[in-house]
Amino acid sequence: MERYIKWGKEYKTLIINIVVTLSFIALIAIFVIPDNSMKGAENVTYNQFVEMMNGNKVEKVKIQLDNSTFSFYDKEDKLYTTDNPKTEDFKKEILEKGIKVEEYNRMTTSSIISTFVQLTMSCVVITFLYRMMNNRNPKNLSDPVSKVPKVKFQNVAGIEEVITDMKVLVDFLKSPEKYTKNGAKMPKGVILYGEPGTGKTLTAKALAGEAGVPFYSMAGSDFMEMFVGVGAKRVRDLFKTARKNAPCIVFLDEIDAIGKQRNKNSHSENDQTLNALLAEMDGFEGAEGILLMASTNRLDVLDPALLRPGRFDKHIKIELPDQSSRLEILELHTKNKNLDNSISLEEIAKQTIGFSGADLEALINEATIISVVDGKKAVDIDSIDKAFFQKVLQGHQKPIKDRNDMEMKIIAWHEAGHALVAKLTKVFDVPKVTVVPSTSGTGGVTFTIPKKMGLYSKSELYNRVMVNYGGRAAEELLLGDEESVTNGCYGDLEKATRIIRSIISNYGMSKENGYLNLEVMGIRDSYIAEEAAKLSRELYDETVKILEQNKCYLEAIAEALIEKETVNGDELDEILSRVKPLEIIEAV
Ligand code: ADP
Ligand code: ZN
Numbered sequence: 308m309e310r311y312i313k314w315g316k317e318y319k320t321l322i323i324n325i326v327v328t329l330s331f332i333a334l335i336a337i338f339v340i341p342d343n344s345m346k347g348a349e350n351v352t353y354n355q356f357v358e359m360m361n362g363n364k365v366e367k368v369k370i371q372l373d374n375s376t377f378s379f380y381d382k383e384d385k386l387y388t389t390d391n392p393k394t395e396d397f398k399k400e401i402l403e404k405g406i407k408v409e410e411y412n413r414m415t416t417s418s419i420i421s422t423f424v425q426l427t428m429s430c431v432v433i434t435f436l437y438r439m440m441n442n443r444n445p446k447n448l449s450d451p452v453s454k455v456p457k458v459k460f461q462n463v464a465g466i467e468e469v470i471t472d473m474k475v476l477v478d479f480l481k482s483p484e485k486y487t488k489n490g491a492k493m494p495k496g497v498i499l500y501g502e503p504g505t506g507k508t509l510t511a512k513a514l515a516g517e518a519g520v521p522f523y524s525m526a527g528s529d530f531m532e533m534f535v536g537v538g539a540k541r542v543r544d545l546f547k548t549a550r551k552n553a554p555c556i557v558f559l560d561e562i563d564a565i566g567k568q569r570n571k572n573s574h575s576e577n578d579q580t581l582n583a584l585l586a587e588m589d590g591f592e593g594a595e596g597i598l599l600m601a602s603t604n605r606l607d608v609l610d611p612a613l614l615r616p617g618r619f620d621k622h623i624k625i626e627l628p629d630q631s632s633r634l635e636i637l638e639l640h641t642k643n644k645n646l647d648n649s650i651s652l653e654e655i656a657k658q659t660i661g662f663s664g665a666d667l668e669a670l671i672n673e674a675t676i677i678s679v680v681d682g683k684k685a686v687d688i689d690s691i692d693k694a695f696f697q698k699v700l701q702g703h704q705k706p707i708k709d710r711n712d713m714e715m716k717i718i719a720w721h722e723a724g725h726a727l728v729a730k731l732t733k734v735f736d737v738p739k740v741t742v743v744p745s746t747s748g749t750g751g752v753t754f755t756i757p758k759k760m761g762l763y764s765k766s767e768l769y770n771r772v773m774v775n776y777g778g779r780a781a782e783e784l785l786l787g788d789e790e791s792v793t794n795g796c797y798g799d800l801e802k803a804t805r806i807i808r809s810i811i812s813n814y815g816m817s818k819e820n821g822y823l824n825l826e827v828m829g830i831r832d833s834y835i836a837e838e839a840a841k842l843s844r845e846l847y848d849e850t851v852k853i854l855e856q857n858k859c860y861l862e863a864i865a866e867a868l869i870e871k872e873t874v875n876g877d878e879l880d881e882i883l884s885r886v887k888p889l890e891i892i893e894a895v
């Protein structure tokens with residue numbers, strides 16, 4: 308039912324489109340269509356007209372308001388035309404002579420008919436054009452059979468975990484019956500998200516290649532058309548083709564272009580396209596063997612409706628490659644290149660922090676071209692350096708962080724601080740710490756919360772705040788004073804503030820304030836703020852103290868980060884046990 312309403316809406320917009328165009332054409336037509344009402348008239352000079360008028364020979368004058376000539380009939384009903392003097396009193400003078408005056412606008416019966424004919428013609432033309440635009444096949448849809456990609460998983464490097472996830476899907480696509488027989492449903496939608504150039508499209512293609520199924524891809528921007536309703540139609544066409552050729556993969560690149568959160572001000576074309584997509588997704592069962600995949604740089608801008616169960620419910624993050632992944636990608640892209648002995652891919656991997664897979668590929672290609680231009684037999688370190696420099700200069704690349712650079716050091720200490728406080732207070736498990744930049748900021752610590760029902764004691768909440776303060780506190784320890792601390796802790800402070808505010812005002816956790824919800828009590832914000840500031844200072848000082856007492860660990864983790872960029876949970880434990888026996892600092 309919902310679907311019909313949407314269709315109705317779409318036709319309405321189509322009709323509005325046509326009506327607007329037609330009115331425009333009608334306006335033009337009024338000025339262009341020849342006026343036939345003066346056919347067969349004899350042209351005379353104005354003086355002749357005046358003479359005839361004075362001689363009482365004129366029966367009737369017809370004045371067309373927007374014309375430079377007018378016509379008149381003599382007593383024998385013969386028609387003449389002559390110049391219209393357009394003087395103000397013209398009509399008055401004629402009337403005073405007892406001559407009938409008829410004024411009219413352009414639209415005579417004949418002109419109405421010809422306008423009508425022209426409108427009908429334009430209508431046909433517009434409908435035709437509209438059809439043509441709609442039927443313009445979306446990219447890659449014209450020849451589905453040849454669209455089984457040749458790319459395989461072996462063409463993707465450095466994202467093993469993602470590939471492992473994909474392998475199950477390959478089997479699903481190859482033999483859907485196997486799964487549906489047992490009632491298992493193929494996931495309908497998988498979203499790959501992460502920085503541009505990290506291999507999202509490549510991975511989706513490789514999945515199709517491995518499964519031997521066609522790959523239909525369209526970019527979100529392909530759905531954005533100046534004609535309202537076209538995007539929605541394209542979505543339906545895409546699914547129609549996909550249904551015919553299932554099992555297959557439908558890949559929507561940059562899905563954020565259509566899937567942005569709907570709001571009051573949003574473009575209605577967007578909404579319609581998104582609605583069409585949702586309707587299509589709801590209309591098929593996994594059993595059909597269509598796997599819908601999408602990519603986006605950011606998950607958080609997508610409309611929640613897209614991410615709901617039964618739609619794009621599988622989210623796979625692809626991160627910028629860390630050092631070891633970069634090495635794998637470099638190895639893959641230099642396989643068929645003639646490399647000089649001066650090149651150490653390990654060294655290049657080290658120096659390319661922040662590079663995506665696509666950046667690395669481009670770097671190698673650029674270097675290869677440079678080596679050819681320079682007349683070299685092989686790609687040497689000199690060519691790489693030049694390419695590297697060019698890429699940085701062109702600004703395609705984020706500034707490279709030197710390993711000895713202070714900024715790199717600060718980021719490493721900051722992340723190490725979070726991780727160490729988390730380890731020591733045991734509020735979170737820490738599977739991974741990294742200094743590789745991500746969409747959400749520079750570096751990051753992956754925390755997993757030990758399985759709990761969502762109930763936290765006061766000390767657990769305090770510990771959470773301290774984990775958030777850990778980054779800033781570590782920076783302070785590195786830099787020696789509070790003044791030099793960077794703004795990298797912006798997000799951390801926000802999280803800490805939320806927890807503190809809830810502790811003070813909602814959780815009734817303080818004896819002094821009575822076990823009350825201060826907001827319910829209508830306690831002034833300024834009082835809450837005072838209390839929050841007090842608690843915040845206490846917890847921050849405590850965090851600095853903990854890190855100070857364990858500075859050797861902090862340093863060791865930071866150094867490992869500078870060296871390897873990513874430290875996983877086991878390595879973290881190893882560092883902590885290597886430096887000195889782990890002494891657990893009791894939380895406040
Ligand atoms: P995204 O879709 O994430 O923006 P693409 O898949 O379009 O990135 O990547 C562009 C190109 O960069 C790929 O075709 C490939 O040549 C290279 N590339 C990116 N990531 C990788 C990777 N992990 N392994 C190998 N090549 C990669
Ligand atoms: Zn932080």
